[in-house]
Structure formats: structure tokens, C-alpha cells
Amino acid sequence: MRISISVTLILLLTACKTTNNIVDKPIVFNEERKILTLEYLSKRYGLEKDTPEIEPKMIVLHWTVIPTLEKSFEAFNNPSLPNWRPDIKNVSGLNVSSQFMVDRDGTIYRLMPETTMARHVIGLNHCAIGVENVGGDTGQPLTKAQLKSNIWLVRYLAEKYDIDYLIGHYEYTLFEGHPLWLEKDKGYRTKKTDPGEDFMRKVRKEVKDLNFKALPE
Ligand SMILES: [Zn+2]
Numbered sequence: 001m002r003i004s005i006s007v008t009l010i011l012l013l014t015a016c017k018t019t020n021n022i023v024d025k026p027i028v029f030n031e032e033r034k035i036l037t038l039e040y041l042s043k044r045y046g047l048e049k050d051t052p053e054i055e056p057k058m059i060v061l062h063w064t065v066i067p068t069l070e071k072s073f074e075a076f077n078n079p080s081l082p083n084w085r086p087d088i089k090n091v092s093g094l095n096v097s098s099q100f101m102v103d104r105d106g107t108i109y110r111l112m113p114e115t116t117m118a119r120h121v122i123g124l125n126h127c128a129i130g131v132e133n134v135g136g137d138t139g140q141p142l143t144k145a146q147l148k149s150n151i152w153l154v155r156y157l158a159e160k161y162d163i164d165y166l167i168g169h170y171e172y173t174l175f176e177g178h179p180l181w182l183e184k185d186k187g188y189r190t191k192k193t194d195p196g197e198d199f200m201r202k203v204r205k206e207v208k209d210l211n212f213k214a215l216p217e
Contacts, residue, residue, distance in 0.1 A: 021108075022100075022108050022109075022110050022156075023107060023108065023109050023110070024109075024110050025073065025101075025109040025110065025111060026110075026111060026112065027073070027076050027077045027097055027111045027112060028077055028078065028079055029079075029112060029116065030079060032079045032080065033079035033080075033094070033095075034052055036079060036080060036092065036093055036094035036095075037052035037094055037116075037117050037119075038050075038052055039092065039094070040092045040094045040117070040119065040125070041117065041126060043092065043184075044092065044125075044182070044183055044184060044185075045125075045126050045182035045183070045184070046182065046184065047126060047182070052116050052117045053115050053116065053117070054115050054116070054117045054125070054126055054127055054128070054129075055115075055126075055127055056114070056115060056127060056128070056129050056157070056161040056162070056163060057127040057128070057161075057162065057163060057164050057165065057180060058124060058127055058128040058129070058163065058164065058165040058166070058167060058180070059128070059129050059131060059154055059157055059158075059163055059165070059166050059167070060120060060121045060124070060128045060129070060130050060131070060167055060168075060169055060172065061131050061133070061150060061166075061167070061168050061169065061194075061195045061199070061200065061203065062098065062120060062130060062131065062132045062133065062169045062194045062195055063132070063133045063134075063135060063136025063137060063142060063194040063195040063196070063199075064101075064132050064133065064134055064135065064136065065135070065136055065137050065139075065194075066134065066135075067134070067135055067139075067140055068134065069101065069103045069104075069109070069134050072101060072132065072134050073101065073109075073111070075096070076095065076096060076097040076098070076101075076111060078095050079094075079095055080093045080094065080095055081093055081094065081095045081096075082095070092119070094119050095119065096118075096119045096120060097111060097112060097118040097119060097120065097130075098111065098112075098118050098120045098130030098131060098132040099111060099112050099113075099114050099116070099118050099129050099130055099131070100129070100130065100131045100132065100153060101131075101132045101133075101134065102131060102132070102133045102134065102146050102149045102150060102153070103134050103146075104134050104135055104140075104143050104145070104146065105143075105145050106143070106145030106146055106148055106149040107149070108149050108152075108153055114129060114157070114160075114161075118130050120132070120169075121169060121172050122172065122183050122188060122189060122190065123172065123175060123176065123181045123182060123183035124172060124175060124180060124181065124182075126182060127180055129157060129161075131150060131153060131154075133146045133150070133195055134146075136194060136195055136196065137193075137194075137196075141196075142195060142196070142199050147199065147202055147203065150199075150203050151203055151206045151207060154166060154203065154207050154210070155207060155210070158207070158210050158212075163210075163212065164212065164213045165212055165213055165215065166203070166204065166207065166210075166212045167200075167215065168194065168195055168196070168197070168199070168200040169192045169194045169195065170192045170193050170194060170196075170197075171200075171215060172192065173189060174215050174216050174217075175215075175216060177216070178216050
């Protein structure tokens with residue numbers, strides 16, 4: 001009897017153990033997206049490149065507010081900005097995206113190669129890897145599973161690349177004037193609150209040992 005209980009317990013523990021595999025779920029990255037990305041790098045940052053490669057120095061955490069993975073994916077999939085975001089169309093036709101997206105259940109999806117530029121943070125896309133979390137905001141707070149996966153992903157990326165900074169999207173304007181900040185248009189800013197101060201505090205607490213640099217004052 002006791003043996004069977006132990007065996008059951010071991011089986012349960014094994015089943016519950018979180019294995020954070022990254023699932024590749026690529027958005028469209030065709031010639032059009034490549035051209036728009038190179039144009040973005042040139043016009044916004046003055047970087048003339050042959051490939052849309054970035055040198056990762058920063059991880060930026062986000063939330064999509066969009067409640068499902070499918071709808072969030074759809075929002076990023078098209079290479080050019082759809083009509084429902086005409087507010088930023090005059091800046092560049094490149095659609096927004098991110099390298100990673102974390103579903104409500106914690107599943108990590110890789111939407112693009114890790115070192116290909118995604119449009120997710122003004123001023124810093126040339127050096128920033130973006131992690132979007134499905135949902136968020138007051139209507140659908142980020143889940144514990146998402147928190148765990150973000151922590152895992154930050155560790156995975158910090159091990160692989162020379163990452164100096166971990167920031168929440170709402171903190172990006174602190175980098176104005178920093179050497180990494182390349183946006184040329186002083187009027188091009190959006191106010192952000194994602195992924196929430198509470199979420200950032202929790203992630204930072206768990207990755208303290210990685211010793212990221214302090215944010216600019
Ligand atoms: Zn964001």
C-alpha cells in the first residue's frame with residue numbers, strides 16, 4: 001500500500017514538473033517584412049543594414065491586452081500595419097511584433113528568430129528582445145504560469161546573449177538620452193503601462209542573481 005502511494009506521488013510530481021520548452025510558431029517574415037524592417041532601422045535609427053539582425057542588449061516584457069493567443073498572434077502576423085492602427089502608420093508601415101509570446105497557460109512561443117528585429121519598443125528595437133504576454137491589464141491579470149515562464153525565458157536569454165537590461169515596456173522612456181536610444185523623432189512616444197509594476201517586481205526578484213544593470217535615472 002505504502003509503495004503504491006509513493007509511486008503515485010512520484011508519478012504526479014513528474015507530471016507536474018514544468019518543462020519550459022519553446023514552441024516555434026513563426027509569424028510571416030517574407031521579403032516585404034524584411035524590407036519594412038530594414039527601412040525602419042534606417043529611418044528611425046539611422047542604421048543602414050543588409051539584414052534585419054539585432055545585437056541583443058535588453059529584454060522588454062509586455063502584455064498584449066488581447067485576451068487569446070490566436071488573436072494576439074493574428075495582430076502580429078501581417079508584415080504591414082493593418083488599418084486598425086492608423087495612429088502609427090505615418091511613422092512606419094512595419095507591423096508590430098515580438099520575438100516571443102507567452103500564452104495564459106505559460107506556453108512559450110517563438111514567433112521570430114531571436115536576433116531578428118521586431119517592432120515592440122520605440123527607440124530600442126535594434127537591441128531589444130520582446131516578450132509579449134497574452135492578456136494582462138485589469139480585465140485579465142497575467143497568470144502565475146506566465147510569471148514562471150517569463151522568469152525561465154529571461155534566464156534562457158541572459159545565458160545566451162550579453163544582456164545588460166531587463167525592463168517593463170512602461171519603463172522604456174527612461175532610456176531617452178542613453179547610448180542605446182536611437183529614435184530620431186522627439187515627438188514619437190506612446191505612454192505604456194505594460195506589463196505592470198507588480199509583474200516586473202516579481203520577475204526581478206527571481207532573477208536578482210543575474211545582476212542586470214540598474215535603469216537610467
Ligand atoms: Zn508593450
